[in-house]
Amino acid sequence: MSRSEQLFKQAQSFIPGGVNSPVRAFKAVGGTPIFFQKAQGAYLYDVDDQRYVDYVQSWGPMILGHAHPDVIQAVVDKLQYGLSFGAPTEIETTLAEQLCDIIPGMDLVRFVNSGTEATMSAIRLARGVTGRDKIIKFEGCYHGHSDSLLIKAGSGALTMGVPSSPGVPASLAEHTITLTYNDIEGLKQAFAELGDQVACVIVEPVAGNMNCVPPVPGFLEAIRELCDQSGSVFIADEVMTGFRVSLSGAQGHYGVTADITTLGKVIGGGMPVGAFGGKREIMEQIAPLGPIYQAGTLSGNPVAMAAGLTNLGLIQADGFYQALTAKTQLLVDGMKAIALDKGIPFTTNNVGSMFGFFFTEETKVTNYSQVMACDIERFNRFFHLMLEQGVYFAPASYEAGFMSQAHTQDDIEFTLSACEQAMSKL
Numbered sequence: 001m002s003r004s005e006q007l008f009k010q011a012q013s014f015i016p017g018g019v020n021s022p023v024r025a026f027k028a029v030g031g032t033p034i035f036f037q038k039a040q041g042a043y044l045y046d047v048d049d050q051r052y053v054d055y056v057q058s059w060g061p062m063i064l065g066h067a068h069p070d071v072i073q074a075v076v077d078k079l080q081y082g083l084s085f086g087a088p089t090e091i092e093t094t095l096a097e098q099l100c101d102i103i104p105g106m107d108l109v110r111f112v113n114s115g116t117e118a119t120m121s122a123i124r125l126a127r128g129v130t131g132r133d134k135i136i137k138f139e140g141c142y143h144g145h146s147d148s149l150l151i152k153a154g155s156g157a158l159t160m161g162v163p164s165s166p167g168v169p170a171s172l173a174e175h176t177i178t179l180t181y182n183d184i185e186g187l188k189q190a191f192a193e194l195g196d197q198v199a200c201v202i203v204e205p206v207a208g209n210m211n212c213v214p215p216v217p218g219f220l221e222a223i224r225e226l227c228d229q230s231g232s233v234f235i236a237d238e239v240m241t242g243f244r245v246s247l248s249g250a251q252g253h254y255g256v257t258a259d260i261t262t263l264g265k266v267i268g269g270g271m272p273v274g275a276f277g278g279k280r281e282i283m284e285q286i287a288p289l290g291p292i293y294q295a296g297t298l299s300g301n302p303v304a305m306a307a308g309l310t311n312l313g314l315i316q317a318d319g320f321y322q323a324l325t326a327k328t329q330l331l332v333d334g335m336k337a338i339a340l341d342k343g344i345p346f347t348t349n350n351v352g353s354m355f356g357f358f359f360t361e362e363t364k365v366t367n368y369s370q371v372m373a374c375d376i377e378r379f380n381r382f383f384h385l386m387l388e389q390g391v392y393f394a395p396a397s398y399e400a401g402f403m404s405q406a407h408t409q410d411d412i413e414f415t416l417s418a419c420e421q422a423m424s425k426l
């Protein structure tokens, strides 16, 4: 029995399913989750000291790679002054100012501790300012596990078979309208029927929780226009895409600005940080300025802010995004060429440093049904063949992959040579 197998067995005695987030359990791909003991740059090391080239990057945050020395130093420096005060600190304002400078349409921002909290709070705010209850989301998009949003959701919710989880009151679920991602006509129709009841539309501007599905031209623009016409709030959930697809996120990349943006992952540099922010007149409705309540004991934690601020400083270096995007392109082009050579139906999507690969006959994957129609059994075999060779992709066919600054040309070549072996066996 491997050390990971032993640890997984022990974990299951005390933690439901042995994991603290379902997608870690390898339920989608089968087998035992790997237990890791350390991470450095592009690599994870398991408890048996096996090295893996990591394309999960803690599900996105580690854009510089693991344990970047400057980020670690910033955390160590800050730690000495205490861990949490539950009171304002200067560094919160410094990070908030940076976010307001970088993110389109962000006049004011509030910090929370996770992406789930950010989207949950954004929904409350949208409902509060509009006085409406209905929200529109898209099938396969995942916005964390709060009640209103765990309906036909992507990510781990797909594996668990809980498109609408038990525990979500039907009376609440009925306010969530779920539409097809990238279906502009469906969106127009929903607004024509219910527009004056819609508090908000929430969207992953690149759907990273159903692998990596970019918006078709006109989709984000249609959301913007319909929200404007009906007085609904447009929420861009950039927890995953923020600072990933470009410095100014998907909104900067596609030139569409939402009313509220939610952030997480990269802004914490590996520490638990989320944020939601947007137009001044909306954000001023939050307590203590306005009547809409939102709070958090550890929100704006100084140690987490220090990690986030350092991360954000480093990713603003000249050429940072060009290099990341070029490496991502190299990887997906290489994988596609190998699949073509082996006669395996396969396609890829990528935006900035996010990517997805699909075992499918389709040439382009643009929605949830196409993602779910992919050859999942083939993906699972590929996943394990790559893992055996020291390459760690997300343990589910519907999760995006991530490139980091730390990945080298050698790492990509190593990955492609493992891919060649794996695809030969497929």
Ligand SMILES: N[C@H](C=O)CCC(=O)O
Residues within 6 Å of the ligand: 021, 022, 023, 024, 059, 142, 155, 156, 208, 209, 240, 399
């Ligand atoms: N896709 C999820 C987050 O973006 C994966 C992380 C998790 O659920 O633990």
